[in-house]
Amino acid sequence: MSNESKTFLITGVSSGLGQAFATAALRAGHRVAGTVRNSEAGQAFEALAPGRTRAIQLDMSDFDAMPAAVADAEGALGPIDVLVNNAGYGHEGALEESPIDELRRQFDVNVFGPVALIKAVLPGMRSRRRGRIVNVTSMGAFITMPGISFYCGSKFALDGISETLGKEVAPFNVHVTSLAPGQFRTDWAGRSMQRTPRSIPDYDAVMDPVRAARQAKSGNQPGDPAKAGEALLKLVESDAPPVRLFLGEDALALVAGEMDHMKKEIADWTPLSLSTSFV
Numbered sequence: 001m002s003n004e005s006k007t008f009l010i011t012g013v014s015s016g017l018g019q020a021f022a023t024a025a026l027r028a029g030h031r032v033a034g035t036v037r038n039s040e041a042g043q044a045f046e047a048l049a050p051g052r053t054r055a056i057q058l059d060m061s062d063f064d065a066m067p068a069a070v071a072d073a074e075g076a077l078g079p080i081d082v083l084v085n086n087a088g089y090g091h092e093g094a095l096e097e098s099p100i101d102e103l104r105r106q107f108d109v110n111v112f113g114p115v116a117l118i119k120a121v122l123p124g125m126r127s128r129r130r131g132r133i134v135n136v137t138s139m140g141a142f143i144t145m146p147g148i149s150f151y152c153g154s155k156f157a158l159d160g161i162s163e164t165l166g167k168e169v170a171p172f173n174v175h176v177t178s179l180a181p182g183q184f185r186t187d188w189a190g191r192s193m194q195r196t197p198r199s200i201p202d203y204d205a206v207m208d209p210v211r212a213a214r215q216a217k218s219g220n221q222p223g224d225p226a227k228a229g230e231a232l233l234k235l236v237e238s239d240a241p242p243v244r245l246f247l248g249e250d251a252l253a254l255v256a257g258e259m260d261h262m263k264k265e266i267a268d269w270t271p272l273s274l275s276t277s278f279v
Contacts (some may be wrong), residue, residue: 004102006236007077008032010123011060011069012087013084015042015134016186017225018027021084024146024229026052033073034078035060036086052077054074060087060113061105074124079229081133081235083121085114085158091213093196104151108152122169131174132236135162137244139182139251143258148212161206163243179232180255182248195279223248 008025012018013034022032026049036042037233042055049050054076056069069168074080088110091102114135125131141155159178166176186192193214198207235241246252264271 004079006030006077007073008081008082008084009034009073009117009119010084011035011058013045013055015199016086016192017103017181017184017228018084018086019116020225020229021086021232022229024226024233028233031077033077035069044095046151048101058152060278061108063112063116066113066116070117070120070124079124079128080121080131083117083135083193084134084136085117086136086231088154089195090148090193092147092193092214094147094198094200094207095149097199097242098150102194103153104245106154107157111161112159115156118165120190122174125174126169126172129173131172132171132241133162133165133169133174133176133177134232134235135159135176137162137178137180139180139246139248139254141178141180142255145210146206147214162258166243176243177235177241178244179235180244180246181228182246183217183221184225184228184248184249185219185221186225202270245271 006025008021008022008030010018010032011034013022013032014036018034022034022045025032031052031054033054033056034045035056036045037059038057042057045055046053054073056072058065058069068076070080089097089106091106093102118135119129119135121133125133135158137159138151138155138208140152144152159180160175162178169176188261195211203243231245231247235245246255
């Protein structure tokens with residue numbers, strides 16, 4: 001994709017990685033429509049670069065509002081060249097302790113909302129025969145840890161949808177990438193994390209250390225959001241972007257370890273796997 005000025009639509013620009021992505025794009029001279037939760041956040045965002053920003057109040061679980069949000073962005077700044085599905089949140093809680101309603105909410109915001117927004121931008125990208133869709137997943141789409149099963153499940157789902165979508169829209173010169181960060185210095189593990197209250201003592205030995213460690217690390221994560229913003233710009237400028245891009249040494253190391261474990265497990269169980277074929 002050329003390095004000429006582009007129109008970005010980035011969800012969740014008020015803080016964290018979304019704010020870093022928007023800031024990097026604006027500094028590079030691009031136009032950015034960003035979703036926010038309230039008018040105050042919208043005013044602050046539009047003040048960053050008057051004339052090149054558009055704030056859109058949007059609830060990521062309001063699927064019916066997505067077409068209007070896209071129309072608003074394009075009416076103000078022009079056709080969307082790059083969609084960055086960044087908005088989302090983490091849920092922490094042992095599966096047995098966590099209500100099903102929390103799982104529904106996790107998937108509404110982390111999966112169904114992004115898909116609804118993709119469906120709203122795709123007709124334009126397809127007709128123009130160009131576009132970039134970047135879905136922010138997580139290293140948690142490949143490795144799992146106790147206490148975040150709902151979150152990992154949502155990111156596994158978004159990653160699978162992204163890879164499949166990329167194969168469907170490739171003939172239209174629309175590229176889809178899963179951007180999978182490790183631990184970045186944002187509020188993800190702090191105020192943005194939804195935590196189910198503890199209720200089953202049997203899980204104390206698993207959950208208590210995990211919860212304490214995650215809360216202690218909040219604000220001290222190794223990843224630099226500003227550098228993630230620069231990485232996003234390099235990604236969308238590539239003529240051959242990857243299906244997925246991991247960000248951070250921790251993500252690379254943990255995913256590599258998981259892949260090694262998977263290869264060994266497949267090898268160990270190959271005889272049983274092969275035993276199910278017709279002779």
